[in-house]
Amino acid sequence: MNLSVNGQTIDIDADPQMPLLWALRDLAGIKGPKFGCGIAMCGACTVLIDGEPQRSCTLPVGSVEGQVTTIDGLANGEALHPVQAAWVAEQVPQCGYCQSGQIMSAVALLRDNPNPTDTDIDGAMADNLCRCGSYPQIRAAIKRAAKSQSET
Amino acid sequence: MGKILRRTFLIGTAAIAGGVAFGAYKIRTPYPNPLEDNLAEGESTFNPFLKISSDNDVTVLVPRAEMGQGITTTLTALVAEELNMDVADIKTEFAPASYAYFNSAMLEDGAPVPHFNRSLTAQATRTAMGTVGQVLGLQVTGGSSSTKDAFDKMRLAGCTARETLKLAASNKSGIPIGELTAKDAMIVLPNGTTMSFGELAKDAAQLSPPSDIQLREKSDWRILGKSVARNDMRAKVTGQDIFGMDVDLPDMLYATVKMNPRLGGAMIKFDATEALKIKGVVKVVDMTGPQEELFGGGIGVIATNTWAAFKGAEAVEIEWAKAPYPPNTDAIMDVIVKAAKTGEGDNLRNDGDVDLAFADAPRESIVEAEYRVPFLAHTTMEPMNATAQLANGRLDMWLGTQAQTIVRSDVASEAGVAEEKTFIHSTFLGGGFGRRAEVDVPRYAARLAKHTNGKPVKLVWTREEDTTHDMYRPAAVGRFRARMGDDGIPRAVDMRIACPSIVGSILARTFPSIPAVGPDNSITDGSFNQPYDFADYRVSGIKAPLNIPVGFWRSVGNSYNGFFHEGFMDELAVKSGMDPLEFRRKTMAKHPVALAVLEEVAKMSNWTAANIPGRSKGLAFNLSFGTWVAQVVEIAMVDDEIKIENVWCAADLGTVLDPQIVKTQIQSGIIYGLSSCIGQEITFDDGMVEQTNFDSYDALRINQCPNIEVTLLENAEHMGGAGEPGTPAAIPALANAIFAATGKRLRQMPFSKEVDFVS
Numbered sequence: 087m088n089l090s091v092n093g094q095t096i097d098i099d100a101d102p103q104m105p106l107l108w109a110l111r112d113l114a115g116i117k118g119p120k121f122g123c124g125i126a127m128c129g130a131c132t133v134l135i136d137g138e139p140q141r142s143c144t145l146p147v148g149s150v151e152g153q154v155t156t157i158d159g160l161a162n163g164e165a166l167h168p169v170q171a172a173w174v175a176e177q178v179p180q181c182g183y184c185q186s187g188q189i190m191s192a193v194a195l196l197r198d199n200p201n202p203t204d205t206d207i208d209g210a211m212a213d214n215l216c217r218c219g220s221y222p223q224i225r226a227a228i229k230r231a232a233k234s235q236s237e238t
Numbered sequence: 239m240g241k242i243l244r245r246t247f248l249i250g251t252a253a254i255a256g257g258v259a260f261g262a263y264k265i266r267t268p269y270p271n272p273l274e275d276n277l278a279e280g281e282s283t284f285n286p287f288l289k290i291s292s293d294n295d296v297t298v299l300v301p302r303a304e305m306g307q308g309i310t311t312t313l314t315a316l317v318a319e320e321l322n323m324d325v326a327d328i329k330t331e332f333a334p335a336s337y338a339y340f341n342s343a344m345l346e347d348g349a350p351v352p353h354f355n356r357s358l359t360a361q362a363t364r365t366a367m368g369t370v371g372q373v374l375g376l377q378v379t380g381g382s383s384s385t386k387d388a389f390d391k392m393r394l395a396g397c398t399a400r401e402t403l404k405l406a407a408s409n410k411s412g413i414p415i416g417e418l419t420a421k422d423a424m425i426v427l428p429n430g431t432t433m434s435f436g437e438l439a440k441d442a443a444q445l446s447p448p449s450d451i452q453l454r455e456k457s458d459w460r461i462l463g464k465s466v467a468r469n470d471m472r473a474k475v476t477g478q479d480i481f482g483m484d485v486d487l488p489d490m491l492y493a494t495v496k497m498n499p500r501l502g503g504a505m506i507k508f509d510a511t512e513a514l515k516i517k518g519v520v521k522v523v524d525m526t527g528p529q530e531e532l533f534g535g536g537i538g539v540i541a542t543n544t545w546a547a548f549k550g551a552e553a554v555e556i557e558w559a560k561a562p563y564p565p566n567t568d569a570i571m572d573v574i575v576k577a578a579k580t581g582e583g584d585n586l587r588n589d590g591d592v593d594l595a596f597a598d599a600p601r602e603s604i605v606e607a608e609y610r611v612p613f614l615a616h617t618t619m620e621p622m623n624a625t626a627q628l629a630n631g632r633l634d635m636w637l638g639t640q641a642q643t644i645v646r647s648d649v650a651s652e653a654g655v656a657e658e659k660t661f662i663h664s665t666f667l668g669g670g671f672g673r674r675a676e677v678d679v680p681r682y683a684a685r686l687a688k689h690t691n692g693k694p695v696k697l698v699w700t701r702e703e704d705t706t707h708d709m710y711r712p713a714a715v716g717r718f719r720a721r722m723g724d725d726g727i728p729r730a731v732d733m734r735i736a737c738p739s740i741v742g743s744i745l746a747r748t749f750p751s752i753p754a755v756g757p758d759n760s761i762t763d764g765s766f767n768q769p770y771d772f773a774d775y776r777v778s779g780i781k782a783p784l785n786i787p788v789g790f791w792r793s794v795g796n797s798y799n800g801f802f803h804e805g806f807m808d809e810l811a812v813k814s815g816m817d818p819l820e821f822r823r824k825t826m827a828k829h830p831v832a833l834a835v836l837e838e839v840a841k842m843s844n845w846t847a848a849n850i851p852g853r854s855k856g857l858a859f860n861l862s863f864g865t866w867v868a869q870v871v872e873i874a875m876v877d878d879e880i881k882i883e884n885v886w887c888a889a890d891l892g893t894v895l896d897p898q899i900v901k902t903q904i905q906s907g908i909i910y911g912l913s914s915c916i917g918q919e920i921t922f923d924d925g926m927v928e929q930t931n932f933d934s935y936d937a938l939r940i941n942q943c944p945n946i947e948v949t950l951l952e953n954a955e956h957m958g959g960a961g962e963p964g965t966p967a968a969i970p971a972l973a974n975a976i977f978a979a980t981g982k983r984l985r986q987m988p989f990s991k992e993v994d995f996v997s
């Protein structure tokens with residue numbers, strides 16, 4: 087079957103029931119989305135499908151239509167996406183394992199809501215668990231990214 | 239285990255058990271530099287921590303696990319300071335497994351003596367313990383010890399390299415060494431011309447370093463003591479495949495295992511017929527290991543992708559045997575309560591005469607309380623995994639581990655390969671918290687690799703397997719009493735604490751031939767070694783006989799003793815009629831470092847000001863891993879639900895190498911502690927853990943996360959750690975705030991059993 091991931095069409099031989107996460111990771115070699123729980127409870131596997139954040143661990147690959155964007159396709163070559171750049175500026179990651187999911191959720195939030203309040207941030211990011219507790223830095227980075235996007 | 243390791247560990251256990259110092263055996267022999275055998279073309283090495291290429295690439299070898307604490311940055315900074323380079327200009331690689339990377343600081347700090355006790359006997363015990371780490375070559379990341387252990391070693395690595403490079407430049411140029419300086423990976427001559435480290439490295443590596451080298455004075459530090467941009471940020475925001483989970487090798491197979499959910503129980507039989515019908519499933523194998531490893535029975539499913547392996551494991555029909563412990567939480571807790579009531583234990587603290595103090599105590603002067611905490615899982619964000627390949631007489635392992643040399647010796651014996659033919663390739667860790675110091679998962683991966691005809695196999699646990707097969711933070715019970723003096727200060731404090739022994743559990747599964755004898759100071763760590771002064775003060779630790787696997791969980795014994803001790807101190811403050819801050823000022827008066835963190839946190843939290851209406855504060859103190867911590871938690875009541883608004887923390891770990899990283903680590907520890915006490919518990923039914931995933935075992939989410947402010951002080955004489963000391967005090971500070979708000983004294987975790995939190 088064909089999937090459109092990060093602007094490229096990829097051809098994989100997958101059971102349509104296989105979650106998109108494992109099709110990406112094991113069959114297509116795209117390792118950005120992480121496995122954390124497998125039941126849509128942690129957000130580590132978050133990808134965008136036509137811009138909407140989705141938990142790829144529970145999404146059968148056969149049902150995927152539209153453009154899939156993963157963290158691997160977020161930067162423009164060497165130039166980081168503004169959200170990634172804000173993440174570096176605020177030194178958000180600790181172990182880093184949850185961060186590709188956090189960043190993808192933040193990208194989706196800022197697209198819909200360029201100036202989120204704390205409450206908006208809490209609402210949009212509560213499904214993304216971080217066992218290292220990087221939440222205060224995540225809040226700061228989202229605000230920083232919002233500011234940098236509004237300036238450009 | 240190799241024979242030598244076994245023998246030396248016996249000595250180690252003796253030292254652990256009795257604080258026995260042992261002689262010069264092996265101590266003076268330095269380990270060979272493991273880099274020497276594996277240098278690429280043009281590379282030279284100066285010591286196990288540093289290599290330089292002819293292209294002038296300077297690479298620091300990081301021997302510790304990076305699991306969130308920014309260790310690749312701070313360890314590089316130590317070398318960079320002495321090389322006179324910037325952190326950003328130095329490359330890093332994870333070091334191979336080698337005894338040369340032993341950690342002595344962890345064991346020194348783990349000695350059964352309070353941090354503030356610097357008597358000769360206490361120091362001798364510390365040295366003996368540190369020597370155990372050295373003799374065993376324990377390359378471990380734990381005990382919040384990485385920077386402390388590296389502080390001299392890695393500065394010396396940079397300093398000796400710098401001076402030998404200067405010597406080589408002096409030999410070449412004929413200019414006296416004293417007139418040369420190092421800058422930006424160059425040796426600079428007085429006339430301004432330069433010779434690069436790269437062009438000097440080959441010659442320099444052959445020279446003995448000058449003997450009169452001197453580390454840079456603290457007052458001259460350019461990098462250390464300041465916040466440095468972390469060198470792992472880009473990799474961690476671009477989703478690069480840097481974790482064990484992401485390892486990808488040609489012809490790799492995928493696997494998962496399913497072990498008896500009754501931990502350590504056997505497998506009676508299994509039927510793989512249905513599993514083998516699933517597309518992608520290659521093989522189902524019996525994973526039961528030798529009896530003494532204590533992991534029990536189970537199966538492994540090898541497949542062409544992870545999902546097929548997961549589905550395959552679900553489809554295997556298995557009959558499990560019983561658990562080697564009582565089947566449910568009540569029966570398990572009964573064992574611990576009984577130990578707390580009547581068991582015999584050690585008294586790591588025993589000042590004055592407690593029995594005498596209670597013998598004639600008037601009833602109204604006595605305060606009594608019983609506290610308890612549940613088992614807890616680590617739930618690292620990245621589920622357990624490891625990749626193994628056994629081919630051509632060598633074993634290669636790719637994984638994130640907190641214990642490289644222990645893993646190496648274990649998987650080597652598992653695969654029947656010599657340690658010299660066993661190679662550990664370290665990755666980043668998606669969280670460790672102590673869980674990745676265990677050998678079970680690496681061992682399983684090596685076991686699976688025996689079934690794949692030389693192909694690499696990546697073992698990944700489901701979250702369910704991870705949560706239900708942890709080496710848990712033990713459940714514990716504390717029974718306390720105090721006799722108040724006439725001045726309101728407790729005259730006698732008597733604490734009995736019981737839980738399954740962590741050290742005993744770890745020794746039993748990691749070094750099966752060695753009996754765990756002597757006291758396990760982790761049982762009372764955080765109670766026996768606090769800087770309070772009471773005339774009669776006794777803390778007893780009792781091992782509860784339970785075969786549930788328990789292990790190191792962020793801050794270890796402090797994770798519950800912090801709650802026990804500081805919860806009880808708050809009760810005593812109430813009884814004395816004193817403000818909790820004033821109470822601690824009086825009872826820790828002899829320890830200015832403790833007083834300073836208390837005063838600082840009081841200032842930060844505006845402790846003495848009246849509460850904002852609807853809000854309350856709680857205070858707690860803890861000294862762990864050499865770090866003195868005071869915390870205030872402020873809560874708000876929102877429609878009878880508790881919202882944690884603020885946490886203020888003052889921490890003193892003596893010398894701070896990177897303030898931002900340390901603050902973030904303390905913050906991380908606070909959130910980890912709050913997560914645990916708000917709602918986490920591991921319970922058992924029918925011998926099986928009832929919590930399986932984040933739906934039944936959750937942690938703090940961003941919407942529940944308070945504002946957290948951390949201030950670092952540097953009064954302490956000895957260096958402390960950063961990774962764990964944030965955790966212990968957060969828990970009692972919250973409990974004490976809840977008492978202040980509601981009058982309800984919480985003596986049990988999780989608090990959600992008795993109060994509701996805003997979610």
Ligand code: FES
Pocket residue numbers: 120121122123124125126127128129130131132141142143144
């Ligand atoms: S792995 Fe998909 S939400 Fe956790």
Ligand code: FES
Pocket residue numbers: 179180181182183184185215216217218219220306619668669
């Ligand atoms: S940074 Fe480690 S889980 Fe979020």
